[in-house]
């Protein structure tokens with residue numbers, strides 16, 4: 498939906514309220530399915546994207562990150578924080594917004610809230626990877642960490658992978674109660690568990706999604722049997738991991754963009770010679786995914802800029818003909834390009 502030059506001063510802004518209206522209009526699971534396909538389509542053209550590890554500003558309590566990328570035609574960036582201590586203060590651990598722009602003029606195309614959109618794109622990315630790597634007919638998932646991301650993760654695995662049962666565990670029972678409540682009526686069988694060990698009983702997919710700025714061991718080696726797919730999304734920052742390194746020694750590990758994951762992912766615990774596969778290579782057939790039913794596959798997810806790009810483009814592509822946005826004049830655009838000062842004077 499490229500706007501005509503005369504309209505360029507106004508761009509659509511998708512607020513939190515409008516993002517929620519958008520999602521309810523199209524349906525949570527439908528958005529998750531379509532977003533999974535959009536993210537996968539961009540992973541399949543990996544080479545065209547500009548890729549750098551995200552810029553991270555670390556502080557005692559958390560991190561603020563900028564995540565840019567471009568496919569040569571469009572550019573996007575996301576501003577996102579990660580503050581595990583926020584929850585105790587009544588704030589979100591992760592909050593975000595993002596911008597999509599044209600590369601030819603450098604003019605922005607859309608500004609959007611991305612706190613909800615990040616939860617959707619993270620769940621869609623998990624599901625995209627799981628539909629290629631999880632054991633066949635994976636019907637049961639364990640969800641360890643029942644915070645803000647949890648329901649999105651469970652619903653994406655249901656909608657895209659066909660999961661039927663989710664087994665929940667969180668150190669805070671209130672978080673599990675909230676997730677049980679929110680997933681009522683979703684069509685998932687929801688089981689509340691008393692420990693991580695209990696939660697992974699019979700699970701084909703284990704998602705770890707906890708938030709703690711520490712080297713955690715949510716899963717130890719003796720807990721993980723053969724044939725499992727692990728979707729580790731909570732460890733996404735230097736000094737923040739969820740898995741014991743012995744699990745990594747037994748698993749085949751798949752990552753988004755290796756230079757970023759080496760800094761932020763579970764593999765920060767491993768020697769630089771530890772072998773990983775960038776997931777796009779599985780999609781294009783250049784690398785093997787799951788080889789056999791006994792293999793442990795691990796998606797060491799940290800979140801990568803192309804996923805946000807795909808999500809912003811997906812939202813932008815569906816805005817036309819809807820009222821799920823406001824027009825904002827974020828850009829000063831005088832009729833005579835060199836007469837910026839004249840524009841200011843005429844407004845007096």
Ligand code: NAD
Pocket residue numbers: 579581584590591615619641642643644645646647666667668669672706707708709713715729730731732733798799800801
């Ligand atoms: P949140 O703070 O809302 O929830 C985290 C939950 O983990 C809390 O309910 C907490 O009680 C629980 N928890 C902490 N330690 C635990 C333990 N040892 N065992 C079981 N549960 C434990 O956070 P969120 O928004 O759900 O995000 C979770 C994590 O995922 C964060 O670390 C965030 O940075 C990360 N994340 C990653 C991606 C990605 O793309 N990989 C995207 C979004 C968020």
